[in-house]
Amino acid sequence: MAISLESISRSSGIKAPRMVCYGPAGVGKSTLGASAPSPIFVCTEDGLGKLEVDAFPMMKSFQDVIDALTVLYSSDHQYQSVVIDSLDHLEPMVWKHLCETYVGPKGERYESIEDFGYGKGFILALDLWRQLLNTLDALRNEKGMAIILIAHSEIKRFESPTTDSYDRHQIKLHKRASDLVQESVDCVLFADYKTVIEKEEGGFNKIKTRGISTGQRYLYTEARPSFIAKNRYGLPSELPLSWQAFSDALTQSTSQK
Template sequence: MNISSGVIAKAQKVVIYGPEGIGKSTLAAQFPLPLFTDTEGSTHNMDVRRLDKPTSWTMLLQQVEFVKNARPCETYIIDTADWAELLCIEHICKTHNKKGIEDFGYGNGYTYLGEEFGRLLNKLTELIEVGINVVLTAHSQIKRFERPDEMGAYDRWELKLGNKKTVATTASLVKEWADIVLFCNFQVTVVSSGNNSNAKKKGVGGKRMMYTTHNPAWDAKNRFGLPDQMDMSYQGIAHIFNRQNDIENQQPVSQQAQEPQEPVTQQEELIKTPSFSREAQIEIPGIIPVSVADLMKSSQVTVEEIKAIIYQGGFMPQDTPLENIPQDLWNYLVTNWDKALNLLNTQIRKF
C-alpha cells in the first residue's frame, strides 16, 4: 500500500456556462495554449486555433483522440457542450434508426444519451491524464426547481443540456465530471422610478460576473477556495494553472542530474504536430454527404476505398454508382466508422 501526501499536479476539467453573448468563448481562449473544437461556429471572428467543425459525433470523438495522441495544445476546448449533445442525439437516432430521441419510449433514448455522452467525458479524462486541460463551454437556461423537502418552487439557472428528462443524465454527468464549474452572467440591478407599488422598474448595470460556488439560483463549484463572485476574467483563476506548472517543474534531484536536453519551443512543437485538417490531399465529390466526407478526409480514405468498403462489405452490388447509395447506408457508415476502417485495413488495403 502506497501513501502519498502533498498537492498532486494535474490538468483541470473546467465547465464555463452562461447566457449567449456573455463571452464564454473569449474567456476560454485565454487559457494556456488553447485549441478549439467549435461545434457551433462561435469562434469565426476570434483569432484562435481550431479544428474543423465536427459534422458527426464520430468526428468529434476522432478529434479528441487526435488531441490525446498529437498533444498540439495545453488546453482543449469544446465550444459548446450543448451543441455537441445534439451531435450525440443525432448519432444515437441514426444508430437505432429513429427519427427523434423521444421515439425510443420509456425514456430509453435518454439512457442511451447518458451512456454515449459519458463515453466522451471518459475520453476527455484521458486528456487530463496526459496533462491537457479540458474546458467545456455551454449555454444556460432558466428552469423551475422544486425542493422535495420544502413547500413552493423557484427559478434557477442550469446547464442547457437537453430538456427536463436529461437533467438527471447529461447535465449531472458534466457537473460531476468537472473540477471547476463557473456560472457567468450579467450583474443587473433593478431600480424603481417611484415609491409606490405601481412604479415602473428597469434593469441597470450589466457588468459581466463569474460565480464559483453553488447557490439556490445557479450551479457552480470549485476546489480552490475562489471567491464566491468574481469579475469575468481569466486573471482571477490563472493562478490555478500557474500552480500546476510550478509543481510540474519541481523535479526530483535524480531527474535534475540527468543530461540536459535542448529546449523545444511551443512553436517548434506545433510544427511537428500531425495535421488534422479538411485540406487533406483527397478530392471528394459533392454526392457524398459532408459527414462522410469529413471522416474520409480525417482518416485519409479515398473515394475508391469508400467504394470498396461498400462493395466488399456487401452493402451494395459491385459498381453501384455513388448517386444510388441510399442515405441510410451513408448514415450507417458514419455511426460505424470504426468498423468501416477495420474492414478497409484488414481486407482491402492489405491487398
C-alpha cells in the same frame, strides 16, 4: 486488483482544471476559453466570431468530436487547453449518433431520441457522454491539458423538496446529461452580467423594482438559488470574467492547501 493499506498513495498536486462555463449568449464564454493557455477549439457551432484561435474544422457529428480529441491524445503538439464550444450544440449530435448506431435486442432501430420511449434514449445516451468525458480525462491526466466546456444557459423551474419552487439558470442540456457532466468536472462556472436592483415608489404606495445591468461580467463559482455553480478549489464566490482572474484565484487557492 488486490487492495491493502500498502496500496494507499497521496495525491501529487493539482492537475489542470476541468470546467464547464455556461451563461447567456454573447457574455464572453468563448473569449474566456480563447484566453486559456495555448487553446485548441473543438467547435460544434459557429460561435467564435472574430476570435483568432486555433480550431479544428467545424464538427458535423459526435464521431468527429471523438476523432478530434483522439488526434490530440495520440499526437505531439503544443496545445495546453482544449475547448469544446458548445455542449448544447453537441447534444443533438450525441442523440443522432445513438439513433444511427443503436440496434435493440429484437433488431429495433429508432429515428429520434424520443422514439425509444419512457426516457430510455436519454439514459442510453449517457454512455456516449461518458465516452466523451473519459477521452477528455485522458487528455487531462496524460497530456496535462485543461478542459473547458462551453454551454449556454436556460431558465427552468426548480422543484425544490425543501422550499417553494423557483426559477434558476441551468446548463442547456437534458437533465441526465447535465448532471453527469457536472459530476465529472472540477468547476461549474456561471458567466453573467452583474445586475443591481433599483427600487422606486409607484402609485398607491407600491414599490417598483427593476434590474439594471452594470455591464460588468462575472464568473460565479458557488451555487445560489438563481443559478447552479460549484468548484472544488475553494475559489471566491465571484470573479471577473477573465481567464487571468480565474487563474490567479486558482493559484492562490491551491497554494494555501
